[in-house]
Amino acid sequence: MKNKVILGALTIAGLAAGAAAAGTLDDVKARGKLNCGVTTGLVGFAAPNANGEWEGFDVAVCRAVAAAVLGDSTAVEFVPTTGKTRFTALASGEIDMLARNTTWTFSRDVDLKFEFVGVNYYDGQGFMVPKELGVSSAKELDGATVCIQTGTTTELNLADFFRSNNISYEPVPIETNAEAQQQYLAGACDVYTTDASGLAATRATFDDPSAHVLLPEIISKEPLGPLVRHGDHEWGDVVRWSLNALVAAEELGVTSANIGEMAAGTENPEINRLLGTEGTLGEMLGLSADWAKNAIGAGGNYGEVFAKNIGEDTPIGLARGLNAQWTEGGLLYAPPFR
Missing domain, CATH: 3.40.190.10 (Periplasmic binding protein-like II)
Incomplete structure (x- = not known):
């Protein structure tokens, strides 16, 4: 049994290495669509609505990445995956990223050869x-x-x-x-x-x-977050900083309601760098200057995404808890945009 487990891990790792070498950012741009792995259905996190459109807390991460890369939050093909199929789907290149209540662990990071780009929900x-x-x-x-x-x-x-x-x-x-x-x-x-x-x-x-x-x-401890393949560093940066953009936007007071006004320029240099009115952060990622503005505009900042999909005013009714901003006693913290 042990040999089977090792063999399975090596197979996934081998698939991941091969798929990563292709350069996912270029693939997504050429395809004009993001292939995003999600759960088979968990209301509030990822599930089709009555019209068959995927929505939820994890879905919002996929849409933010699509908006950052392609300027279109609807340019996503959602691929339902189970606990068993999710890693093979990512390793083989069937999906570009996984955003599916998946726990960041040592063996998944190191042995299965995946790159967890951050945590979008601290759970247990x-x-x-x-x-x-x-x-x-x-x-x-x-x-x-x-x-x-x-x-x-x-x-x-x-x-x-x-x-x-x-x-x-x-x-x-x-x-x-x-x-x-x-x-x-x-x-x-x-x-x-x-x-x-x-x-x-x-x-x-x-x-x-x-x-x-x-x-x-x-x-x-179940730190849940999006992941990409090992070795796919450019793409990993795009997914990581798209997630960070949602977190930073909440801390900086950038919302879906005021983002148009703020994108015209503010007194805060970090907001200006985030929204592309100063600096060259987009260029560094191989994206347009307004990549983060598009990511935030897709569904709002982290707090807006949380409140709309799983917050206390939804049937799921989750309090922010550990998922509050660091300034509010939680664990959410985006590195500086500079």
Whole structure:
């Protein structure tokens, strides 16, 4: 089994190295479209709406990158991927980037040969149970059946948590969030475990969300963010700084409402560099001077994207928490635009 795992990692790494050598930025420009890997469907993060258009918190990252590179936030082909297929899709070049509630880990960065360009959501793994189960702590789950997505860090964290607490569980393996939801509601498992944000998003779609509780334990660090292939540095810079542009815009007070006015020039040199009225940041990236203006204009700054898709006024109802700006006690922090 160990040899199989190593072989699989080497295969993905080999694919990634070959695909990266092609130069993704040039490919995307020539194609006139960004191929962006997303989840198969998680409301608030990435799911098609009633009109079949993809929307959500992760989708907004794809659209910001497309706007930065092509000047068009709609020039995106969304490719649904599962926990198992996402890395092969990226390594093989089927997608240009992955923006799919994917945790930045050592082995994914180093062994699978991917480049995580930043964190767009600081998360942790949690547990959801039916209220009628009468459980108030994950430590009371001895002997429980647990719905778990295969090929994920969630699977590994679950094993660690139960082993360290000397309790047992029976895994019910599933491949997609939709399958997990179906099995959990059908009673095929007592518990559903995944990133706490994913649990909140899933619960929000239930007929009676109040009949289900999120247990207090958060058992891991899950820094979720977009990734590209190793060795694809120019492209990695584009995706990284497009994400940073959304974060910096919120800190600097640049919004979808005032960006037109601010792009005419301000008293703040960093805003001017960000929006392309001063300096040559766009040229350094191989993009137009207004690349960041286009990225921010696609869906607003980070705070606007958060509030619209997953914030406290949405059915998902997530507080900013760790995802607040560093100036507000959170972990969000963009390096200087200079």
